[in-house]
Amino acid sequence: MAARGASLTIAAMNTSTSSSAIPSNEGTTPLLPRIVVLATGGTIAGAAASATNTSGYQAGVIGVEQLLAVVPALSTVARMESEQIASVDSKDMAMPLWTTLAQRINTLLADDEIDGVVVTHGTDTLEETAYLLHLTVKSDKPVVLTAAMRPASALSADGPLNLLNAVTVAAQASSRGQGVLVAFNNKIHSARDVVKTSTYAVDAFHSPEIGALGWVQDGRVEFQRGVVRPHTLATEFVIGATWPHVEIVVSYAGVSRIAVDALVAAGVRGIVVAGTGNGSIHASVQQALADAASQGVAVVRASRVGSGHVMRNGAAADDALGFVSAGSLNPYKARVLLMLALAAGATGPVALQKIFDTY
Numbered sequence: 001m002a003a004r005g006a007s008l009t010i011a012a013m014n015t016s017t018s019s020s021a022i023p024s025n026e027g028t029t030p031l032l033p034r035i036v037v038l039a040t041g042g043t044i045a046g047a048a049a050s051a052t053n054t055s056g057y058q059a060g061v062i063g064v065e066q067l068l069a070v071v072p073a074l075s076t077v078a079r080m081e082s083e084q085i086a087s088v089d090s091k092d093m094a095m096p097l098w099t100t101l102a103q104r105i106n107t108l109l110a111d112d113e114i115d116g117v118v119v120t121h122g123t124d125t126l127e128e129t130a131y132l133l134h135l136t137v138k139s140d141k142p143v144v145l146t147a148a149m150r151p152a153s154a155l156s157a158d159g160p161l162n163l164l165n166a167v168t169v170a171a172q173a174s175s176r177g178q179g180v181l182v183a184f185n186n187k188i189h190s191a192r193d194v195v196k197t198s199t200y201a202v203d204a205f206h207s208p209e210i211g212a213l214g215w216v217q218d219g220r221v222e223f224q225r226g227v228v229r230p231h232t233l234a235t236e237f238v239i240g241a242t243w244p245h246v247e248i249v250v251s252y253a254g255v256s257r258i259a260v261d262a263l264v265a266a267g268v269r270g271i272v273v274a275g276t277g278n279g280s281i282h283a284s285v286q287q288a289l290a291d292a293a294s295q296g297v298a299v300v301r302a303s304r305v306g307s308g309h310v311m312r313n314g315a316a317a318d319d320a321l322g323f324v325s326a327g328s329l330n331p332y333k334a335r336v337l338l339m340l341a342l343a344a345g346a347t348g349p350v351a352l353q354k355i356f357d358t359y
């Protein structure tokens with residue numbers, strides 16, 4: 001397996017390594033797809049002091065070459081390359097790393113010789129990174145994220161099979177044009193729909209209400225539905241180095257307006273509210289958000305419930321208050337979309353609602 005760069009830091013990422021060491025099956029037909037694994041850290045690269053410890057471990061300490069080395073079957077699925085983009089616990093994911101990752105994926109996929117990309121990631125913010133890439137990757141080639149709930153050192157670690165399955169999905173022609181995918185525990189999810197739903201279970205990712213796109217098992221990939229909303233090549237979003245300041249607030253019993261007022265004073269461009277039920281908001285926070293919207297802050301109503309959607313002018317009078325409905329996006333994905341929309345120059349609730357209705 002050829003490693004493209006071995007650095008653990010973003011700044012020192014080496015992307016110029018030649019591919020001469022790539023195992024080739026030239027002479028036999030056909031050539032296996034060429035897949036690049038971009039590692040960012042997470043539990044899939046985590047290690048604990050003992051094989052029975054699955055909660056007290058350090059994420060992101062095992063290098064990508066080692067992750068690939070324990071799965072020899074990868075070489076029967078694809079010609080493998082790898083790069084260590086970062087080594088972070090994904091709770092610490094930050095926008096500069098998103099920029100680096102998306103730009104690297106776009107550069108790789110512009111190369112006619114590369115057939116797809118797999119990203120290894122922590123589970124904690126995987127759904128945010130996946131949706132960000134879904135909206136900013138400019139290629140129809142497969143991009144598949146995967147992760148693990150148990151560290152690499154654990155009994156029954158789930159990372160190796162998840163990695164093999166992710167590469168299998170990325171190597172499939174039928175994965176092209178489906179946007180960014182998440183392969184986890186034998187299921188294939190769309191980046192737009194998938195969310196983490198368990199703190200410990202190996203079956204930690206689901207696409208609430210809508211279900212997975214398909215499945216992968218023993219080298220077989222089957223898609224059972226398609227992706228309806230525009231993504232990748234069909235979006236107006238490009239990855240950039242500047243990120244509008246958007247934060248999330250939560251509505252709950254007894255909440256005050258202090259957080260919203262502090263965010264407005266700090267100069268945020270947008271606020272997503274994780275409302276109760278159908279995006280309903282405690283009266284004190286709703287007034288603070290209405291005041292924020294009247295000062296030009298973009299306000300998006302999402303729900304803390306975990307499934308379903310937020311109806312425009314349902315639980316709040318969006319037209320009168322200047323709010324936008326997040327529809328079926330959870331607050332964390334709504335924040336990703338709001339940042340990209342503001343960065344693309346969208347302003348005002350009408351233009352922003354159109355974007356939320358589209359993506």
Ligand code: SIN
Binds near residue numbers: 043122147
């Ligand atoms: C992380 O998100 O990096 C740690 C947790 C995990 O990957 O499961």
